[in-house]
Amino acid sequence: MDLVELRRNDYTLEEVSQEVLVAFGDFFSDQCPTSLVRASQPLGFDQGLWDRLVEMGTTTMGLPESAGGDGAGMVELALVAEEFGRAIAPAPYIEHIVTSRALAAADNPALVEILAGAADGSRIVALASAPITPGAKQLVPAGAIAKDVLAFVGEDLVLFSVDTPFPHVANQGSTPLAWWDFDSVSQRTVIATGDEALRIYTRAHDERMVLTAAALVGMTEYALGLTVEFTKTRETMGVLIATLQGVAFPLTDIATNIAGARNIARKAAWYLDFSPDERPELPAIALVYASQTATHGTQQAAHLQGGLGFTVENDISMYFLRAKGWGSIAGDPNALLATIGDQVLASVK
Amino acid sequence: MDFGLVELSAEDRALQSEIRAFLAEIFTPDVFQHEHETGSGFNPKVYEALGARGWLYPELPVEQGGAGFTPVQKRIMELELIRQDARVMMMQGTSSLPMAAVRKYMDPAVADPILKECAAGRAVMCLGYSEPDGGSDIANAKVRAVQDGDMWTINGSKMWTTGAHISTYTFLITRTDPEAPKHKGITMILVPLKSEGVTIQAIRTFSGERTNIVYYEDVQVHDSMRVGGVNNGWTVLHGPLDEEHSIGLDMNGGLTDVSVGTGMCRVLGASMNEVASWAHKATGSKGQLLADDIRVRESLGAAMVDYEAGISTPGPMGRVKASDVLVKNAAALQDLVGTVGLLPMNTEGSIGNGDIEYAHRFAQGTATYGGTVEVFRTIIAQHVLGLPKAQLPGAKVFLAGKKK
Structure with a gap:
């Protein structure tokens, strides 16, 4: 790789992006207290919250204007994802947004009705994580609430539609996962084939990785905040535990990882918006690093509250469980490493 | 936000070519050999050659011995110097910290001649x-x-x-x-x-x-x-210290590294490039090309994730992160290439003329100089997280009468 490339390295948010961040930060802190997150367990979906997200324009902001949307880019969507993750909101924001955008990108007349339903939030859509292999069921993120799932089959990108979603399966992150038996789904719409299908599918996966990375950043930051407050009030042997390096230093490592993971997620979003053919490994890097950050950060944040951090009653438990529960939905961090390595290898050829 | 390539004006493009050609001329093999032998981070011929053109501190106005470079031009110069050899330029970076304080606080009649000598490359x-x-x-x-x-x-x-x-x-x-x-x-x-x-x-x-x-x-x-x-003195020190600690950096519209850690990470990046080039030629025990080997691909991927984290983490946090990832990955890359990773510069079969071997030794220093990573974690604890200060017995002592 080129270590001396003359590029800008500017993370300053535009004013309009700042506004998005603040607006959604306010929205989630008003509308999505942790009590609501708890109440939505184990399914991880709250219809009322979803309705309010739709009213807020969340389901249309990222659609192109031609599909009735506001044409927001990945940078804005990633900022929303950060706030969404901070609140660990029980709503299929990421799945629905990336799948809707993929459907819109296909620009297929057969999809007009479904796209309209996706835009007004009445029809939740989702993306399968791996190509369909006959005879094998697949765990589909948001598959317990989505009636339409986009999946790769052979050389085609196919939308599988059902009248009733498959039943929810309990999972560590309390997300609406379901085993989809794609063989049994007869209602199929081929939305793209060949290179175009691959392009749309790859893009949707990249977007899911970047938005998940951003969500994990917000999630970890909230968990860190809970523990920082705890250590400022808890004493041991006559001193606040926050003054102990054995407590303070691990907290600084979490903060450090968050700051880097946030910048990488935003940078990856920027590249998808403005320079999609360059740095194809960035979405994977963003997800891997955010996933490491969240797994380590929520574990340490829970641990630094001692036994109290290990209790179900403590909100930090919900964050700990979702760090893995959300992170591994978007991709296997280890499998992604090889593809990232391939880019390093290609860069010196 | 902007991560795009900087679009250069015709004038800046010409300057870039001129700088590149000039540096190629003054960074002779002797310069690298001299640095390898002395480890001084300084070369009088290079400094004076740059100083004669006002290019040692080119952002300074011409009357102060600089070249009045714009931020873009300054960035061009920085990157072209790194392309040659960042090690030789260490004392340029070190000098620039007190130079600012000297300019700000000393009587110009005394300071100006000193600063001119520095700008000319005759003093550091x-x-x-x-x-x-x-x-x-x-x-x-x-x-x-x-x-x-x-x-x-x-x-x-x-x-x-x-x-x-x-x-x-x-x-x-x-x-x-x-x-x-x-x-x-x-x-x-x-x-x-x-x-x-x-x-x-x-x-x-x-x-x-x-x-x-x-x-x-x-x-x-x-x-x-x-x-x-x-x-x-504490007030005077703060400007240079903050700069060394990457605090309150003027990001110049993204024309500055986000922390001092980026420089550390370039050593890791250079090693990764060397390992990648090596993997395109080396074969494993079964004759397979190592660039296709899953272990090599995953290890380079893991190093890349850490490298990206090192160059993307801002301020004092970036300094800690960069040192951490360099220490960890320099060792890991050495393991990945095997025994040849132990061979230094100018030895038969060393990778990238000793880059891999060097990185592991270099990494260790980054955790200490300019303030240890522990000092920085203390800064982060107080300034980023707002944690209370520890009441340590030595924090507020009066030095009078204290015998050591």
């Missing part, structure tokens, strides 16, 4: 901060300066004064009021290292970089060399 400055028993707690300085009329008498010793042996001046932290709380009794003095009573002794580090211990025995320095007010 080093940092006389740490002491033998002090390490990173630099406010605890004990080197004593006593004023008598226009003259100061300085006694004591400083350690880790990198570049002292090739510097004209040291930016010295002195204790001028032992009765005051430690931050309020220090004064900054720019000490000419040719002064009588100064003894410089080499300390060799295993990265190859040379540093020094400097003894001051009844060293006489004129009061005009004082930088800032008497006992106001």
Whole structure:
């Protein structure tokens, strides 16, 4: 790789992006207290919250204007994802947004009705994580609430539609996962084939990785905040535990990882918006690093509250469980490493 | 937000070519050999050649010995120097920290000729901060300066004064009021290292970089060399310290590294490139090309994730992250390539002429110099997380009467 490339390295948010961040930060802190997150367990979906997200324009902001949307880019969507993750909101924001955008990108007349339903939030859509292999069921993120799932089959990108979603399966992150038996789904719409299908599918996966990375950043930051407050009030042997390096230093490592993971997620979003053919490994890097950050950060944040951090009653438990529960939905961090390595290898050829 | 390639004007493109050609001319093989042997981070021929064009500190106005470069032009120069060899330019970076304080606080009649010599590449400055028993707690300085009329008498010793042996001046932290709380009794003095009573002794580090211990025995320095007010040294120090700590950086629209850690990460990036090139040629025990080997692909991927984290983490946090990822991955890359990873520069079969071997030694120093990663974690705890300060017994001591 080129270590001396003359590029800008500017993370300053535009004013309009700042506004998005603040607006959604306010929205989630008003509308999505942790009590609501708890109440939505184990399914991880709250219809009322979803309705309010739709009213807020969340389901249309990222659609192109031609599909009735506001044409927001990945940078804005990633900022929303950060706030969404901070609140660990029980709503299929990421799945629905990336799948809707993929459907819109296909620009297929057969999809007009479904796209309209996706835009007004009445029809939740989702993306399968791996190509369909006959005879094998697949765990589909948001598959317990989505009636339409986009999946790769052979050389085609196919939308599988059902009248009733498959039943929810309990999972560590309390997300609406379901085993989809794609063989049994007869209602199929081929939305793209060949290179175009691959392009749309790859893009949707990249977007899911970047938005998940951003969500994990917000999630970890909230968990860190809970523990920082705890250590400022808890004493041991006559001193606040926050003054102990054995407590303070691990907290600084979490903060450090968050700051880097946030910048990488935003940078990856920027590249998808403005320079999609360059740095194809960035979405994977963003997800891997955010996933490491969240797994380590929520574990340490829970641990630094001692036994109290290990209790179900403590909100930090919900964050700990979702760090893995959300992170591994978007991709296997280890499998992604090889593809990232391939880019390093290609860069010196 | 903007991560795009910088679009250069025709004028800047021409300047870039001119700089590239000029640097290729002055960075001769001798320069690299000299640096390898001395570890001084300095080369008089290179510095003077750059200084003659105003290119050593090109962002300075022409009348101060610079070239009046715009931020884009300055960035071009920085990157072109890195393309050649960042190691030789270490003292340029070090000097620039006290130069700003000298310009701000000293009488121009005294400061200007000194700064001109620096800009011309004929003089560099080093940092006389740490002491033998002090390490990173630099406010605890004990080197004593006593004023008598226009003259100061300085006694004591400083350690880790990198570049002292090739510097004209040291930016010295002195204790001028032992009765005051430690931050309020220090004064900054720019000490000419040719002064009588100064003894410089080499300390060799295993990265190859040379540093020094400097003894001051009844060293006489004129009061005009004082930088800032008497006992106001902590304020004077803050500008240079903050810059060294990547605090409050002017990001210049993204034309600056997000932290000092980026420089550390370039050593990791260079190693990754060398390992990748090696993997395209080397074969494993079954004859398979190592670039196709899953272990190589995953290890390079893991290094890349850490590299990206190192260059993307801002401010003081970036300094910690970069050192952490460099230490971890330099060792991991050495393991990945096997025994050839142990071969240094100028040996048969070394990878990237010793880059891999060097990175592991270099990495260790990054966790310490410029303030240890522990000092930085303390800064992050207080300034980023807002955690309360530890009440440590040495934090507020008065130095008077304290015998060591």
